[in-house]
Amino acid sequence: xxLLILLLVLxxxxxxxxxxxxxxxxxAGWLLAAVLLALAGGVLALAPSVxxxxxxxxxxxxxxxxxxxxxxxxMDGVGWxxxxxxxxxxxxxxxxxxxxxxxxxxLGFYFLMTLFAFSMTGLVLADDVVLLYVFWELTTITSFYxxxxxxxxxxxxxxxxxxxxxxxxxxxxxxxxLMALRVGTTRLSEILADPVWSQDPAFATTIALLIVVAAFxxxxxxxxxxxxxxxxxxxTPVSAYLHAAAMVKAGIYLLMRFTPAFSDLAVWNAAxxxxxxxxxxxxxxxxxxxxxxxxxxxxxxxxxxxxLVAVIGVGKEAAxxxxxxxxxxxxxxxxxxxxxxxxxxxxxxxxxxxxxxxLARLMPVSAGVTALAALSMAGIPPLxxxxxxxxxxxxxxxAPGPVWAGPVAAAAAVLASAFTFAYSFRxxxxxxxxxxxxSTDVREADPGFLAGPAVAGVAGLALGLAVPILxxxxxxxxxxxxxxxxxxxxxxxxxFSVDLFMSLAAIGxxxxxxxxxxxxxxxxxxxxxxxxxxxVFEALHDGVIGLGRRISGLTxxxxxxxxxxxxxxxxxxxxxxxxxxxxxxxxQYGDTTHPLDWPLVALATVAVIGAAVTDSRMxxxxxxxxxxxxxxxxxxxxxxxxVALTQLVVEIxxxxxxxxxxxxxxxxxxxxxxxxxxxxxxxxxxAGVSAALGTYFLTGRRDISDSGRYFLNHSExxxxxxxxxxxxxxxxxxxxxxxxxxxxxxxxxxxIAVLNSSGLLPSxxxxxxxxxxRSAAYDADDNTMIMRAVGHVLLPLIVVWSIYLMVRxxxxxxxxxxxxxxxxxxxxxxxxxxxxxxxxxxxxxxPMFIGAGILTAISSGVLGYVDGSFLKPLHTELxxxxxxxxxxxxxxxxxxxxxxxxxxxxLTALNQLGLEESRPxxxxxxxMGTAPDQPPASTPEKDPGDHPExxxxxxxxxxTR
Numbered sequence: 001x002x003l004l005i006l007l008l009v010l011x012x013x014x015x016x017x018x019x020x021x022x023x024x025x026x027x028a029g030w031l032l033a034a035v036l037l038a039l040a041g042g043v044l045a046l047a048p049s050v051x052x053x054x055x056x057x058x059x060x061x062x063x064x065x066x067x068x069x070x071x072x073x074x075m076d077g078v079g080w081x082x083x084x085x086x087x088x089x090x091x092x093x094x095x096x097x098x099x100x101x102x103x104x105x106x107l108g109f110y111f112l113m114t115l116f117a118f119s120m121t122g123l124v125l126a127d128d129v130v131l132l133y134v135f136w137e138l139t140t141i142t143s144f145y146x147x148x149x150x151x152x153x154x155x156x157x158x159x160x161x162x163x164x165x166x167x168x169x170x171x172x173x174x175x176x177x178l179m180a181l182r183v184g185t186t187r188l189s190e191i192l193a194d195p196v197w198s199q200d201p202a203f204a205t206t207i208a209l210l211i212v213v214a215a216f217x218x219x220x221x222x223x224x225x226x227x228x229x230x231x232x233x234x235x236t237p238v239s240a241y242l243h244a245a246a247m248v249k250a251g252i253y254l255l256m257r258f259t260p261a262f263s264d265l266a267v268w269n270a271a272x273x274x275x276x277x278x279x280x281x282x283x284x285x286x287x288x289x290x291x292x293x294x295x296x297x298x299x300x301x302x303x304x305x306x307x308l309v310a311v312i313g314v315g316k317e318a319a320x321x322x323x324x325x326x327x328x329x330x331x332x333x334x335x336x337x338x339x340x341x342x343x344x345x346x347x348x349x350x351x352x353x354x355x356x357x358x359l360a361r362l363m364p365v366s367a368g369v370t371a372l373a374a375l376s377m378a379g380i381p382p383l384x385x386x387x388x389x390x391x392x393x394x395x396x397x398x399a400p401g402p403v404w405a406g407p408v409a410a411a412a413a414v415l416a417s418a419f420t421f422a423y424s425f426r427x428x429x430x431x432x433x434x435x436x437x438x439s440t441d442v443r444e445a446d447p448g449f450l451a452g453p454a455v456a457g458v459a460g461l462a463l464g465l466a467v468p469i470l471x472x473x474x475x476x477x478x479x480x481x482x483x484x485x486x487x488x489x490x491x492x493x494x495x496f497s498v499d500l501f502m503s504l505a506a507i508g509x510x511x512x513x514x515x516x517x518x519x520x521x522x523x524x525x526x527x528x529x530x531x532x533x534x535x536v537f538e539a540l541h542d543g544v545i546g547l548g549r550r551i552s553g554l555t556x557x558x559x560x561x562x563x564x565x566x567x568x569x570x571x572x573x574x575x576x577x578x579x580x581x582x583x584x585x586x587x588q589y590g591d592t593t594h595p596l597d598w599p600l601v602a603l604a605t606v607a608v609i610g611a612a613v614t615d616s617r618m619x620x621x622x623x624x625x626x627x628x629x630x631x632x633x634x635x636x637x638x639x640x641x642x643v644a645l646t647q648l649v650v651e652i653x654x655x656x657x658x659x660x661x662x663x664x665x666x667x668x669x670x671x672x673x674x675x676x677x678x679x680x681x682x683x684x685x686x687a688g689v690s691a692a693l694g695t696y697f698l699t700g701r702r703d704i705s706d707s708g709r710y711f712l713n714h715s716e717x718x719x720x721x722x723x724x725x726x727x728x729x730x731x732x733x734x735x736x737x738x739x740x741x742x743x744x745x746x747x748x749x750x751x752i753a754v755l756n757s758s759g760l761l762p763s764x765x766x767x768x769x770x771x772x773x774r775s776a777a778y779d780a781d782d783n784t785m786i787m788r789a790v791g792h793v794l795l796p797l798i799v800v801w802s803i804y805l806m807v808r809x810x811x812x813x814x815x816x817x818x819x820x821x822x823x824x825x826x827x828x829x830x831x832x833x834x835x836x837x838x839x840x841x842x843x844x845x846x847p848m849f850i851g852a853g854i855l856t857a858i859s860s861g862v863l864g865y866v867d868g869s870f871l872k873p874l875h876t877e878l879x880x881x882x883x884x885x886x887x888x889x890x891x892x893x894x895x896x897x898x899x900x901x902x903x904x905x906x907l908t909a910l911n912q913l914g915l916e917e918s919r920p921x922x923x924x925x926x927x928m929g930t931a932p933d934q935p936p937a938s939t940p941e942k943d944p945g946d947h948p949e950x951x952x953x954x955x956x957x958x959x960t961r
Contacts, residue, residue: 002046003073003125004059006039006083010118017111028110029098036091036117043084050080051472054479058127065869069186074127077476081324082124082253085331089245089456090117096339096452097237099445100346108149113241116142120246124253127188129176136172136214139250140165143242147234154233160537161227168217172254175210178203188257197261208262211254212271219251219305222279226533229286229298236342239294244301244334252305252327255312256320259481263315269400272313277412279306284419285528288426288513288520293341293351296427297334300377303416304330310409311395317478317486319395324477325470325490326388329376329460333385336373336456337427340366343445343453344431353426353524358436363444365454367432372457376464378424378510379417379503382492384464386503389417391490394499414506421510426520434519467492568687575690596637604630608688612681615669617662625655641813642725649821656828657909720875720887721810729815730891730898734871737894738857741901745850748905752847755912787833798826806899807892816895820902824910827903831910846907853901860893 013035020028049055061071075083094113101109119142123135140162148158180186182203183194197204215221220228228243242248255272262268283303290296308326311319343366345351348359360367376385396409444450463470467490474488494500517523554566604627611623628651635644704712711724711732721727729737802823809815864872873891880886 001059002042002057003075004061004071006042007073007118007122007125009035009039010114010121014111014114014118017114021108021110026098026101026103029094029096032110032114033091033094033098036087036094040084040088040091043080043087046075046080047472050075051077051476054476060127062869063128063131067186068180069130070128071131072127072187073122073125074189075125076480077473078253078256078324078480079124081328081473081477082249083121085245085249085328086117086120086124089331089335090241092452092455093237093241093245093335093339096240096342096449099449100235100237100342109146109235109237112142112146112149113237116146116242116246120250123250128186129179129188129191130186132188133169133173133176136218136250137166137169139247140169143231143247146238146242147231150234150238157227157230157233157534160534161231163541164217164224164227164537168214168251171210171217172214175207175214178210179207192258192260197265201265204262204265205267208258208265208268209271211258211262212268215251215254215309216275217251218254219248219309220279220302221251221275221306221309222282223533225279225283225302226537228302229295230534232292232294232298236294236338236345239298240335240338240342243298244338245331248301248305249327249331252308252312252323255309256323256477256481259312259315259320260483263482266400269313269315273310273396273399273405273409276306276308276310276313277409277416279303280310280416281306281412281419284416284423285523287423288419288517289523289526289528290423290520291353291524293344293353293427293431294338296353296423297337297341300337300420300423301334303420304334304377307392307413307416310413311392312481314395314399314409315482316395316398316400317482317484318391319398320478320481321474321486321488321490322388322391322395324481325384325474325488326392328463328470328473329384329388332456332460332463333373333376333383336369336453336460337377339453339456340370340373343449344370346449347445348442353430353434355437356431357434358432359442360432362440362442363432365444365450367428369450369454369457370428370432372461373453374424374428376457376460378421379506382461382464384460384467387464387467387490387492389506390494390499390503393502394497397498410502414502414509417503417506418509418513421507422513422517422520425510425514430519464492565683568683571694572686572690575694594637597634600630600634600637612684615671617665617667617669618659620669621655621658621662625651628654642723642815642818645813646818646821649818649825652825653821653828653906653909656832657913660910660913719810719873719891720889721891723809723811723813723815726809726815727891729817730810730894731873731889734861734873734891734894737898738861738871741857741898742854744905745854745901748850748901748908749847751908751912787829791830791833795826795830798829799823802826802899806895809895810887810889810891816898817902819895820899821906823899823903824906827907828910844907846904846911849900849904849907851904853897853899853904855897856900857894857897860890860897863890863893 013032017028017032020031024031046057050057056074056076058075059071059073063069063071090113094110097109097113116139119135119138123132123139126132126135143165144158144162147161148154176186179191182196183191185191217224220226228248231243232239234242280303283299283301283306287296287299287303290299304326308323308330311323311326314320341351344356344359344363347363347366348356350356372383376383379386379389381387393410393413396413397406399406399409470490471488474490475485478484478486478488514520607623607626607630611620611627614620614623629648632644632648632651635641635647638644711728715724715727715731716722719727719731721731802819802821804819805814805822806816806819807814809819861871863874864870867874871894873889873894875887875889878886878888
């Protein structure tokens, strides 16, 4: 239960952060730092149990029990280490942020940072592959916002980072689905213990490659390495947390977590060792080239992550011990260096090495903290980085494969470490002891500003001096990743050994690099390759988008003719295949035809022919509406009352809203050649006949499905509802309905956003095409008097009826969707009855209706957790005073959410698509397009079908009159 409490505390911190941010401003970071450090203390308190005794705390709650997915949390040694880093380093960075940002509110930053801490903690504790994926993607989304909201120049870096890491997320999702299907469970610990990994090499190889892609994209391994320096557009606290201690460690965690399954797989070993060492070397070289301290730290992170990936790929106990302790060392010295880059920038006004130097006498404490972190990164005793770097060399010497594989891998690591020594020297010496080049009006940073990096830097020194206390951590890491115990003998001095001489070689070669490159100045700024990562990404991105446009261009068009040609051809081809197969009509087809079918067929045929031959837009709309109403009548005839009622109301609202749009277009369609008319008529006839024949031949060819039979036989027993259609929508498949509801709500919001931002809505002074008539027949005020009188009476009745339909939907014809449509139809009646634009607007906060509806539906889903699953309806019987009982279900709350959202979308359409702002003097401009009786003298009377004033009409008519 302790793990669940840990996650709930972080969730509470996320929820409370906006309020704390608003009340305390930047000082809210102190409160969040206290929470995270307290959680880190709690994690430390678990060390004796988890590390020494080998106990693995677990928490399991049902989430989606029908498919075996649960909120399963588990903490072993690896999970303990990463949880400690997330909370401990996160606490230091929250405290650091209180002085990094200027005074004032930072609403959003702290919320996103706390959400990221929650996401990362959930990721490293997840013992369910579905839960692991959810938290993995949540870190991707959160990091996208943290980078993208850092400034105007951060948009493209954020997008590039998001797309790269989302690619890895898709690979992880694929792996999760395949593993769950093959092993039969989503529990990660059970999946890793399954014998399938040794029994089916092909399956193991497939999953291993998917995990590699996911981890490489997240941990910035070649060729995905460029996103990490690119993400330096984010603020320094974001870089220190996400890109040094947390997000990039997610890939390392994933590799360590799956090592038990793949450590003996050759493709796993080769991919990790080779790619990791390539990344380590190129990252170190690029780091030495940098003038900007943050970019230097970013490329150094890429290099260090490469070393970690390579040593994990070895798969042996000693190598995994090295990976475990170096993960800790790296988090400490890299977080400290990132934070110090921010301190230097804040106090000296620059983080460009060409403008720094000689700051040690002005900022002695900062110089000391930076030196400690840089020395640990360079692998200098007695810092922790020295011990962990030696163990990495030792681990790589055991690389599997040919005899020469180990020495070559270790040599590549020494080369990368030599560059590490050189760029560490460049970072610290060039800033604090080099030739002074900037302003001397610099002072030491505030103690609160230095506290975070100082703790991380000093911790690296303290743990280096007392490194044997990390033996249990290393041993536990080896057990969790290899399944075998291996004694960890961490020490500053092992005597004269191969790994010691390798460390000395790295330091010596690094010193020569400093001399040969003048501390990196000779390499800095030089382009070693013809293209860089962002340039390649943008070229590939543009190419993919261009290819997509070319492919979609086959059917994507503003012309309905071009858009429909492909579906019609496919439909005709399928009809030809069916006809060619010689399918015979069974005898029972005589029982599927009702005498009333044929009048409806005739009515639909007349409507379709009328829509095809008319040149009036409004007449065409009416004909399409008649066809829709005919379909609704047919559904009534077939007994599908729910669907028929929904179809009927949808047709009413479609005609109303379409009419509001069409009144702004010319009255008539532009003329087309007769040959085109004949061709389109032929195509329409062939497609219609094909569809009709297909329907005729396929109707009744199968009995009701097993699932359909189950719903008919068990819906009342399972849900208490007798309306099978409704119970399927709000009980059995409520999650599908929720998704559709969200899409509907988003469509409504898009209508508002697009029309308000694109200039498509009329503004004050615009001149829509209107018709001026002097006859009383065109007087909006007189003509709508009866409708207004009737509307005042009908609207309350319609709303009450709509609510009744919503409530009764579980047991009879109705439901939230059709109820919302009926209420929308009532509002449409009031809207159409209004005499002018000034009074037509329905004064309701329709966007709030949409949001309230979606939130209400989601809240009903949360109630389902009372019985163990999201959106699972809860049922109860309420005894009535006069006898009998009333069945109550939370599905009614869900229906209310659907109702509100549908009403909001209908109101959005009426208000956004139907209203035009009147010009001065147009007080009687009718909402249906009628004009004032006295048009301006300079404006001749015009028919919008003949002489449009709207310049867009020329475009709509193909550029000709």
